[in-house]
Amino acid sequence: MIKPRLFWVDLTLSVKHAELPAVFTESCEVEICPDASQINNFIDRNSIDCICFDIDYPDHRSLNLLRKTKMRYPQVPILLLTLQHSESLAVWAFRTRVLDFLVKPLTRGEFHRCLQTIRYVKKITPNQRPRTQTDNVAPIPPEIPLTMRTDDVQLLPALYFVKQNFRYKIRSEAVSDLCNMSPFRFSRSFREQYGITFQDYVVRYRILESCRLLEDPNANITDVAYAVGFNDASYFSRTFRRYVGTTPSAFCTEQRDRLDNGSDAAYIRAILNLPDDRAAS
Known part of the structure; x- marks a missing residue:
């Protein structure tokens, strides 16, 4: 053939x-x-x-x-x-x-x-008849970055892994293997690149996801805590307040009051000081 x-x-x-x-x-x-x-x-x-x-x-x-x-x-x-x-x-x-x-x-x-x-x-x-050129342009998904820096590539598997597994326990040693680095080099490279530790990034990402779930006016705080990887609702509430500046219940009420306008994901990401992970989508 x-x-x-x-x-x-x-x-x-x-x-x-x-x-x-x-x-x-x-x-x-x-x-x-x-x-x-x-x-x-x-x-x-x-x-x-x-x-x-x-x-x-x-x-x-x-x-x-x-x-x-x-x-x-x-x-x-x-x-x-x-x-x-x-x-x-x-x-x-x-x-x-x-x-x-x-x-x-x-x-x-x-x-x-x-x-x-x-x-x-x-x-x-x-x-078949020859196809003609088409002007039908599908918009590129918003999470796709405008440009990709080569310096970011080695750490992108870590961001992608968190995006897919934030609900579960994440070990830095396992993620460093995905990036072909030793745990020490991975930890140092991640902090140098993004300004926060990898484990801190995991916590902040979980908080970001919890903010998305809390946009639902009927959200249950305990259910949200477990859904994003926290094993204790009270610890989740304290951590949420430390990063966002308000309690989960107050945040939920605020989102309900501004339901017509929707939440500002970019603003929440900025509050959490999260690096742009759009390339890991």
Whole structure:
């Protein structure tokens, strides 16, 4: 069986993830894009079956490049390969007419399902009318940062892990492994980068999530405490007051009074002195 010709656009920031999964090279004839600014020139001069945008940590620049490529070549299937397991990003990808949204690490089963889709599209494309360029632009999710600093990349797995696991006990030693650092180096790097310790960040993130839950006028303080990872409601209330400046019940009442206007998430984040974790969404 003839291998599909895949054009790989490497927009990864992390050296650790800047390598196409082996399943791609085993089953596809891969052409590597040497320069993202030359994508159009390569596509215009070559016959390809699919384009794979490998974007470990998406930002506006990388997603806009993908979108512009799809608008210019609507007939060419595009894959988005990323580390970010984000529902809003997946929705954006499919609204942008991406063929498949793939999250690393990719299993062989997921890849072969994707490969079957690529082959099916290749088979039916000659019998379809050429697609026209579309001006339908899906807005990039608000949590996606405008730019991604390379300096942040090594610590992003820690922010992402907290975002997914703040309800449970989080050990710094386990998270430092995700960042390929020793516990000592991880602790020092996190404090230098964000100005607070990692464990302090975990507590502040839990408080941030509790603020979101307390927007519900019927919220129960004890239920909220346990939902965000605290094992004691009274300790949660003291911690909440220390960081927010008011009690959970008073905050809940305040949110109920201003229900028509909604809460100011950015203001709450600023109060908590939380670093911007949008890239970990």
